[in-house]
Amino acid sequence: MSIPFPVRIQAAVVRAVYALPHGLRRAFAGKPEVRDGQTLALDAQVILKFQRMSKATMVMPGGVGPSRDEMEHARHLVGGPRIEPVAVRELGIPRERGETPARLYTPAGLGGASGLLVYVHGGGWAVGSMESHDHVARFLAQRARVRVLSVGYRLAPEHPFPAGLEDVQAALDYAFAKAVDLGVDPERIAVGGDSAGGNLAAVAVQEAVRRGGPVPVFQLLLYPVTDLSTKRRSYQQFAETYFLTSDNMDWFADRYAPEPLDRTDPRISPLLAADLAGLPPTYLSTAGFDPLRDEGEAYAQALEAAGVEVYLSRQSDLIHGYANYIGVGHRFEDATAEAAEALRKALGC
Template identity: 55%
Template sequence: MAQPLEFVPPSVVGGFLRVVFALPGPVKRLIAGAPVVRDGQRLALDAQVLLRLLRLEGESLGAATPAEARRGLARGSAMLSKVPARPVRTREIAIPGDVSARLYTPAGLADGSPLLVFYHGGGWVVGDIATHDTVCRYLAVHAEVRVLSVDYRLAPEHPYPAGIEDALTAYEYAVENAESLGADPGAVAVGGDSAGGNLATVVGLFAERRPAFALLFYPATDMSVRRRSRELFGDGFYLTDEDMTWFSDHYCPEERRKEPRVSPLLADDLSGFPPTYLVTAGFDPLRDEGEAFAERLAEAGVPVALRRQEDLIHGFANMWSLGGRFQEAVSEAAGALRTGLALHRGGGTREPGSRG
């Protein structure tokens, strides 16, 4: 059945969203309904309003086919297409090995800046450079970095390990060609959200040269087991249990899901992983596996800052343009990236250890 907003142009829906989010708090509370409290956490009003509006839109991450799911995510991204006020120049990059990428350079950023190699989320099945354009622009501007956004191959057309192969190829290219990209070859970081966070994590473990820093938004780190957060938040909070099963089944056969390149939490040794800022969302099925990975990093002696944005939902990085709690959380992550890279360039990191 068609939903009320399904056939409205995304630019119109986006304008409507911004009007709603500019309303006074009491009015937004009327739209959202009674506060939602679960696992000792209270859902942010901004997140609750958005979830209510997404139900009107009929948006779901999964769909009957990958093509339908990709169209749905593209439509959702078009609704949230605001960009930072500071101009950002973009350039398409063709990486040997048939991997495409886009380089983001904020206006006025000097040559020799740090570089973030970014992998978009989308369950290894949906998403692309365009769906995460605003996230990359925001990080570039607010972390004072160049960002290389990678268009890795997607399942089911290209199942595991194709995406990982592309992720490693793009990172190695970035390190080897940093100067031609205008960046410091000694300050190349990796980052990503959700499935992209998984790819960034795998690169951090298996790349020949350790990244300078890892910025991980609610990463998928263990496909082998179900954790408590998946039971608590697997329905009604944007990313669902059904979505996760749909993505996993398209990406990787069950018999390979314990391999560290699928489930990096299961790697034997994490001591060589780069310094990390890992942020989870309180109302996210992926919360517990992300936090378990941060705990293992700490046990391995890796400098790691774990931050739970306990009142937010999966995907908040893509929602920064709505302001409020979404933008606050992404601003904090951008600040952590900027600080972490500054410490690295100041000589505050360890020598690489062994690989996982």
């Protein structure tokens, strides 16, 4: 898909600022921001300055439509050039009524019977798409040397809970059932996602264990939503200013799990599951300047208490959604590369 001319100009401006010497980038971003004993990375301050100048937010005035458009627009600004060579195959995953679109990414030079990551994009269950996270899927595929199956699950509010979850569960079942056709080793299937996608991935794994079917050997959770029933301390500390806000999360939750749904249901809030034993080894990252930080870390602690092997990585100087910014600066790419390396090691690639 061609990029509109005004967007190309904006992307060029963003790249030009990131190419400036450190001192000039610091002058553009302003003095260092320190909160809760953490110093925000300069790369993160620069992107926040751009977002504030453009008045971009996770939830745009006008609701769902403009918010979705904004996320698709943003990927051209911060995702970077398309990562190649990666082969892409469009798929349809059968569900009870119709199909869920999916996209299989295969990095060049990857042999048959590889590992697979079933990837679930973020966006508050209401925005985001396979397109908005195309660069993330390509990055993980190439860096981890695995195939990636990106899932285009149904979005709220048109399709509230449990529609998206059902699509992700169907995608997991499909990955195991069609492993040979996908060129995948069924013993090396992982699941992962970012933000709301991390929530759906975590719940889908819990449900796989509960059902007694095949279970992924690894889960990759980037700054996941794990508890919609309450707001922890990080919500108060980072309620606004750092792109994802407390009000944004209220808006997303009201569309995905509106009243009278019980948000203590573990299928909505996986942290509240009664038993976490039997879940696969997990890489879980949080961002220091993120309302979701504390609930993500609480989930890592709960997994560890249940005997699950967990690697918790707080990227203390970054903001929510950092994997989407891999095309600008270096800090976002470094953090996302750490996750890709954990996936590579977990799947023996």
